[in-house]
Amino acid sequence: MFQLFKSLFNKRFKSLTLVLWVNTNPDKTETYSFRPIRLFRYYVVSVFLTVFLFAAILYFTPLGSLLFSKQDRLLRHAVTDVSDRVIALQDSLALRDMQLMNIRDVLLNAVDTTFETSTDIYYEPLQSAGTIPHSTTMEVPEFESLTNIDVIYASSYGGSLQFPAMFPLNGTVTRSFDSASRHYGTDIAAPLDSYIRAVADGAVIQSGWGVDYGYSVSVQHSDGYVSVYKHSASIYKVKGDMVLQGDIIGKVGNTGFMSSGPHLHFELWQNGVPQNPARFFNNL
Structure with a gap:
């Protein structure tokens, strides 16, 4: 087959005659005259038209979106992932x-810290019977803005840090x-x-x-x-x-x-x- 195409290409500008016959009836033959260059032209044009038609089908019909939907999904996922990372x-x-x-x-x-203080009173434990416990806390208004944590702790818990x-x-x-x-x-x-x-x-x-x-x-x-x-x-x-x-x-x-x-x-x-x-x- 390769030798046939090589021979046709070498004689592409010459006029050739193609003879067809059936082995069982060699007396009945058919002859065709042609130039190989025309066959090559028809072949190139047919290939170009086939590629163009296939591209048009992919572009103008839903078939293209079906074939490339996976790539689109991967691209969308990548864009979404980058967006999430930026956020x-x-x-x-x-x-x-x-x-x-x-x-x-x-x-x-x-x-600038705000908290709700307890209004309960904290008492020292009794040292002996008959001793009246006394409060060791200061009253702090609720939702007061703290400016000195040491003071709040000392006043609320009566102990040093x-x-x-x-x-x-x-x-x-x-x-x-x-x-x-x-x-x-x-x-x-x-x-x-x-x-x-x-x-x-x-x-x-x-x-x-x-x-x-x-x-x-x-x-x-x-x-x-x-x-x-x-x-x-x-x-x-x-x-x-x-x-x-x-x-x-x-x-x-x-x-x-x-x-x-x-x-x-x-x-x-x-x-x-x-x-x-x-x-x-x-x-x-």
């Missing part, structure tokens, strides 16, 4: 800006504080859903979710200290809540893009400067 990043940036503003306000001694004194949870330190690599905290590995406890008395100044660190809580303490708990599976405190040392504020999780496994990323700051937790806890 999540915007939410994370907004949350981070809010956290920075809260910490700045705390460090400037102007915490002792900070820090308690490890946030039982676990294994997997990465220590390292300011050179901008790791301003300590990573503590622990089983999933282990309880995270407040290291000292204080007030919650931030509670929420971010893309990088997942669920996190920040607690303002006395003397300008702020403790931060990140990558939680869930959090039990909201902004404005007052916490005591040892109160459960969340559970260990693996939330946030920067988390590589169930652990707590614990940070300790004082007056806006990151502190090495190992200086305050024997466990570290």
Whole structure:
């Protein structure tokens, strides 16, 4: 067959005669005269028309959408995924800006924290029979804006703050504080859903979710200290809540893009400067 086409191509400009006959009846023959160049032209034109017709069917009929619907779905899913990531990043940036503003306000001694104080009176235990107990609290109007957490604690609980004194949870330190690599905290590995406890008395100044660190809580303490708990599976405190040392504020999780496994990323700051937790806890 190849030799036939090669011979026709070599003689494409010549006039050829095609003779057809049946083997069982060689006396009956049919002859046709033609030029091979015309056959090649007809072939090219027919191929072009076939391709054009197929493209027109795909473009002007629903058949095209059926053939390319899978690619369209994949493209739409990719666009939707990128859009969701952009929205999540915007939410994370907004949350981070809010956290920075809260910490700045705390460090400037102007915490805009509102909470409902109890009107109950706290009494000292009786020292001896016949002793009249006396109140050790000051009356604080409800929904008062706090400007000095130390004063509120001293007036409400009648005790001095002792900070820090308690490890946030039982676990294994997997990465220590390292300011050179901008790791301003300590990573503590622990089983999933282990309880995270407040290291000292204080007030919650931030509670929420971010893309990088997942669920996190920040607690303002006395003397300008702020403790931060990140990558939680869930959090039990909201902004404005007052916490005591040892109160459960969340559970260990693996939330946030920067988390590589169930652990707590614990940070300790004082007056806006990151502190090495190992200086305050024997466990570290």
